[in-house]
Amino acid sequence: MKEEYDVIIVGGGPGGTTAAYYAASGGAKVLLLEKKRDIGFPVRCAEGVGEAGLKEFLNPDPKWAVNKINTYRLIAPDGNIVTVKNKEAGYILNRRVFDYMLAERASEMGAEILTRMYVNGIIINDRTVSGVRCEYLGKKFSIRSNIVIGADGVESRVGRWCGIKTNIKLRDIETCVQATISSKKIESDKIDFYFGKKIAPGGYVWVFPKGKNLANVGVGIAGIYTKNPERKSPLDYLNEFLNKHYPDASILTRLAGGVPCAEGLKRIVADGLMLVGDAAHQANPVTGGGIVNAMKAGRIAGKVAAEAVLKQDFSEKMLREYPKQWNNTVGEINKKFYRMKKVIFGFSDKSLNAIAKSFNETSPENLTIKDIFVGALKKHPPLVIDALKVFK
Amino acid sequence: MVYIIEDKCDYCGICVSVCPPNVIELKENNIKILEGCTDCKLCVYVCPYKAVKENERRI
CATH class of the missing domain: 3.30.9.10 (D-Amino Acid Oxidase, subunit A, domain 2)
Known part of the structure; x- marks a missing residue:
């Protein structure tokens, strides 16, 4: 370990390791710190990902993509089953292996990774983030960097140490x-x-x-x-x-x-700081699925970090390229899902039973996830439009 | 004030995620409530294992 890096990433989940991979591949000196003993364990996750999102990054490997499924069943409170045979498959991951593999990739690209490193504060000089304070086996010290990427999960504190309110409502x-x-x-x-x-x-x-x-x-x-x-x-x-x-x-x-399961944080960058994944509330607000979203955010943040290192400009203005790209892609989709979530999770059991019944009476064959959203939201026309947009 | 029953705790961090004053410190298998707790009880509500409890108020 050195005393100084271009980029320090806090958190070794898929968001952090993906950011590390892309920042390192852009030439940055990267250090990733994980507070736990192991990368990828314990697995606090349902381990499901969509085929299209996953394949943007990797070809599914049976070592970590342990099951591929096209049939989804939605079970109403009364037990009625709506079956969806979706064109896009869902992959079930073995996250222990998957996260390890992502960390190996980042390491091969030149990123340094350390576990059992507990980050307990951020160094701020002239209102600019310039490193982390950490603890390793009881020893406290600081490591300097020009950029800190907080990929420290749902329990994120990195943003809050820098004045961004990331606590979840x-x-x-x-x-x-x-x-x-x-x-x-x-x-x-x-x-x-x-x-x-x-x-x-x-x-x-x-x-x-x-x-x-x-x-x-x-x-x-x-x-x-x-x-x-x-x-x-x-x-x-x-x-x-x-x-x-x-x-x-x-x-x-x-x-x-x-x-x-939120709308997404409005502010995810500051001078020398970027937040990624659950730390930035980037999971899908309806499904809670956050793996691919964190990887997409990590990819953008890692590339922007590398660019900032090349230009030696670590200002919020420079780093805003990350939220700009995020908002234009997944961020915008998540806002629509958030509007839908508020209605979907407000449905009474009676409404859910009626929705399931109507699907099974009208078109039980060839239903897609899109049909489900559109059908369930038909009393809310603006949300139907949202659904049509997110499931193009 | 609230306290954590560590025998029940899974160190999942959900209490940290909702804590408005950011005063819960979670390491790998070690958790504590630092000074500055406002007694809002969000951590009591969200804990999946009901491992965060309120102290009985004494008069």
Whole structure:
């Protein structure tokens, strides 16, 4: 480790390692710091990604893309199943392997990576970010850099140390518990989503099969449903779900976590600073899917960082190229999804049952995800237009 | 004020993510509430394992 770098990246998830890869490939001296002992573990994630987004970066490799599925089932509160055979497949990842591979790529490109490095503050000189304060095995010290990229996840503090309010509002957080389960009842060729106020208020239950008899199963509930002290926790909802649907399941891993399902932060850069991924609230606000979005943000931020290093200009003005490119692409799509989210997760169980029924009565064959959104939102014409735009 | 029952905690960071004054410090398997807590209880609400509790108020 050196005393000074061009770019320091805080956080070794897909956003951080992708930023590291692109910044290093543009010639920058890059250091990536991960607070945990391992890159890619523990996996606080449902591990699903869309085919198109993934293939922008990598060809799926069976070592980490462990399942490819085209059939999605949306299950209404009354148990009615709407089946979607989508042209675009969903890949289920093995994130432990996937994240490691992304880190290896970044390292091969010249980025340095260190784990168990806890960043506990940011160095600011003349209102410009110029490095990080960190702790390694109890020893405290500073490392200087011209740019800091905060890819420090949902629990991000980097932005807040620099005056950007990144704390997530109660209405925008999903509180989740997930398990990797082994069960003979898993259908490995279908991705399932269960909806309903009694199943997952303001969210959903997912079943993402990772192979024969193995699946990532989890529940997310919206923060606004957590204020009642007598409330059920996501863990209670998950246990109820597993008892009902997978009573034979063995739980091989169980984890808690939070997902920002927000509109996206307005400000994601400052002098010498960029925020990427969950730290910038860039996950899809309807699905909570954040892997590919973080990678797309990391790619832009990494390239802009390398450009800034070439020009030796680390001002917010220079770095604004990143939010500009982000807002024109995924940022704009996420704003539309956020508007849809507010309606979709407000549907009563009765409405959800009626929507499912109408799909199954009219056109049960050849439904696409786009049809589902358009159909579910037909009483909200502006949102139908949003849906048509995001699912071009 | 609130406190964390570490035996229940999964170190997932969701409490850090919602904390308005940014006073929860999470390392790999170590969490503490620093000075400056405003007692807003957002961390109590969102914790997936209900590991954050309120102290009983004493008169």
